[in-house]
Amino acid sequence: MHGPAGILLHKAANSKSLQEVKRMRVAIIGAGISGLSLAYYLQRQGIAYDLFEAGSEVGGNMRTLQKNGYTFELGPNTLQMNEDLLQLITELKLETELLPLTPRNNKRYVLHDGQLHAVPSCPKSFLSNGLFSKEDKYRILQERKQPPAEVENETVSDFFERRFGVKQMDFLAAPLISGLYGGDPRQLLVNKAHPELKELEAAYGSVLEGMVQRKKRGVFQRAFSFRNGMSTLPQAIADKLISLHLDHKVEYISRIRGKYIISCNTNGDHDNEEYDKLVLALPAHQAAELIEFTYPGLSAALQNIKYPPMAVVHTVYNRAEVGHPLQGFGALHPWEEQSYTSGSIWTSSLFENRCRPHEVLLTSYISGDRLNGQAPLDEAALLRQVHQELSETYQIKALAPVYQHLHLWCNAMPQFDLYIEDAHQMAEVLEDDGLFIAANWYAGVSVPACVREAKTIAAKINTDTVSRSIAE
Incomplete structure (x- = not known):
C-alpha cells in the first residue's frame, strides 16, 4: 500500500522498533532505480523513510x-x-x-567503410579480422607491454590512445561512449566513466591481459532483460514499499538545527515534514534547484554537470x-x-x-x-x-x-568530465550533515552500480542509526 494509509499501517505495526530503537526519519527524493533500491534496503532494516516522486510513475530512465x-x-x-x-x-x-x-547473439559489429565488421572477441578472430591493418594489429598486441600509468584527469580518448592507439579509439571506443553517454570521449574522465578499464590496467598491467584472465575465471556475466521489459524491476520494488508517495513534488528544502525540512506540494496542498537524513536521488540539475539556498556551493557544482x-x-x-x-x-x-x-x-x-x-x-x-x-x-x-x-x-x-x-x-546521461569532480568531492563531505546522493551522476550510469550504491548508503544510515540508539 502506498501513500499516507500505508504509512499509518507501517507505524502501527512497527511503532515500538522505530520509537525505541531507530528514532530516525529519512527523506528520499526521486523514485528512479536508485531511490527505489535505497527505500527497499532501509525498509528491510526497519528505518523509517518517505520516498517522494513528483510524477505518477517510478523507474526514472528505466522505462x-x-x-x-x-x-x-x-x-x-x-x-x-x-x-x-x-x-x-x-x-x-x-x-x-x-x-x-x-x-550466439552477443557478437558486436562496427561500421567501417560502409560495411559491418565483427568486433574481435578472441585472438583467432582478431588475427583474421579485416577491420584492422597489420600495423594496427601489431600496435594493439603491444598494449600488453605498455606500462601502467597514473595520469591525472585522463580522458577516455587519452586512455585508449595511450594504450592502443588513435585508430582503435576512433573505431571502437568513440561510438561506444557516444552511445552510452551521448557525449564526447575526449571530455569524459576514464576513472569516472569507465573505472573498470583503470582497474584492469592496475590489477593486470594490461587491459587485454585483464580481460583474458577475467574471462578464464568466468567474471564476465551475460546480459539479460525481463520478459515484460526493464520496467519490471523498478515496479517490483515499488510494489514492496510502504512509504512511496507518487505525485508528491518537493519544492523546497531547508535545514534547521540539524534537521531537514521538506516542503512538498501534493495536488495543490502544501505540507512540511522534518527528517534526520536527506537523500537526493535526482538528476544533478533537479537536485541543484532544491538545495540552492541550503547548500549553494554544491548546487553551483551540480549546475555545471552537463546532460x-x-x-x-x-x-x-x-x-x-x-x-x-x-x-x-x-x-x-x-x-x-x-x-x-x-x-x-x-x-x-x-x-x-x-x-x-x-x-x-x-x-x-x-x-x-x-x-x-x-x-x-x-x-x-x-x-x-x-x-x-x-x-x-x-x-x-x-x-x-x-x-x-x-x-x-532532453537530459539523457550525466557527463563524467572535469566538472563532475567538484560535485563528487562536495557531496562526499556533506555526508557528515546527513546528506547523501543516490543518483547515476554519483554512482555511475549502470543499473547495477546504482543498486550497489543504494545498498552502501543504506548501510551507512543504519550504522549511524544504531550508534545513535546506543548513545541515547
Whole structure:
C-alpha cells in the first residue's frame, strides 16, 4: 500500500522498533532505480523513510513502453548481473521473469567503410579480422607491454590512445561512449566513466591481459532483460514499499538545527515534514534547484554537470525485406562513417518477444553531438533519416518501416568530465550533515552500480542509526 494509509499501517505495526530503537526519519527524493533500491534496503532494516516522486510513475530512465504489440525500451535495453543485483532480483522473486541474452547473439559489429565488421572477441578472430591493418594489429598486441600509468584527469580518448592507439579509439571506443553517454570521449574522465578499464590496467598491467584472465575465471556475466521489459524491476520494488508517495513534488528544502525540512506540494496542498537524513536521488540539475539556498556551493557544482540530449528510435520492418541476417547484438557507427546514428541494437535478435515473429525491431540511438544539427528537432525528418541509414546499412528493401517510434531524452546521461569532480568531492563531505546522493551522476550510469550504491548508503544510515540508539 502506498501513500499516507500505508504509512499509518507501517507505524502501527512497527511503532515500538522505530520509537525505541531507530528514532530516525529519512527523506528520499526521486523514485528512479536508485531511490527505489535505497527505500527497499532501509525498509528491510526497519528505518523509517518517505520516498517522494513528483510524477505518477517510478523507474526514472528505466522505462518500458508497450505499444501496438511491441515492447520498446526507452532507457537501457539490457543489464549486466552483479552480486547485489542478483540478490535483489532473488528477494523480489523475479528469477522466472529473467530473459537472458543467448551467447550466439552477443557478437558486436562496427561500421567501417560502409560495411559491418565483427568486433574481435578472441585472438583467432582478431588475427583474421579485416577491420584492422597489420600495423594496427601489431600496435594493439603491444598494449600488453605498455606500462601502467597514473595520469591525472585522463580522458577516455587519452586512455585508449595511450594504450592502443588513435585508430582503435576512433573505431571502437568513440561510438561506444557516444552511445552510452551521448557525449564526447575526449571530455569524459576514464576513472569516472569507465573505472573498470583503470582497474584492469592496475590489477593486470594490461587491459587485454585483464580481460583474458577475467574471462578464464568466468567474471564476465551475460546480459539479460525481463520478459515484460526493464520496467519490471523498478515496479517490483515499488510494489514492496510502504512509504512511496507518487505525485508528491518537493519544492523546497531547508535545514534547521540539524534537521531537514521538506516542503512538498501534493495536488495543490502544501505540507512540511522534518527528517534526520536527506537523500537526493535526482538528476544533478533537479537536485541543484532544491538545495540552492541550503547548500549553494554544491548546487553551483551540480549546475555545471552537463546532460546532452539523446534520441531513441525504434524501427520495425518485415523480416523478409531485410537483407542482413542480424545475428548479433548490434552495431556501432563511428563519426568517420558520417553516420547520423551512434549505432543500433538488434533488439528482435536479442529477445524474441519484442515484436511479431515475422518482423525485426531495431533500436537506434542519436547522441547529443549528432542531434545538435537538428534544432529545432523535426521528428518526421529525423525518423526518415534513421530509416534511410538503416536501409543502406542492412540492405532493407522496404520503402517505409512497418512502424517507428521516437523518444527524446532532453537530459539523457550525466557527463563524467572535469566538472563532475567538484560535485563528487562536495557531496562526499556533506555526508557528515546527513546528506547523501543516490543518483547515476554519483554512482555511475549502470543499473547495477546504482543498486550497489543504494545498498552502501543504506548501510551507512543504519550504522549511524544504531550508534545513535546506543548513545541515547
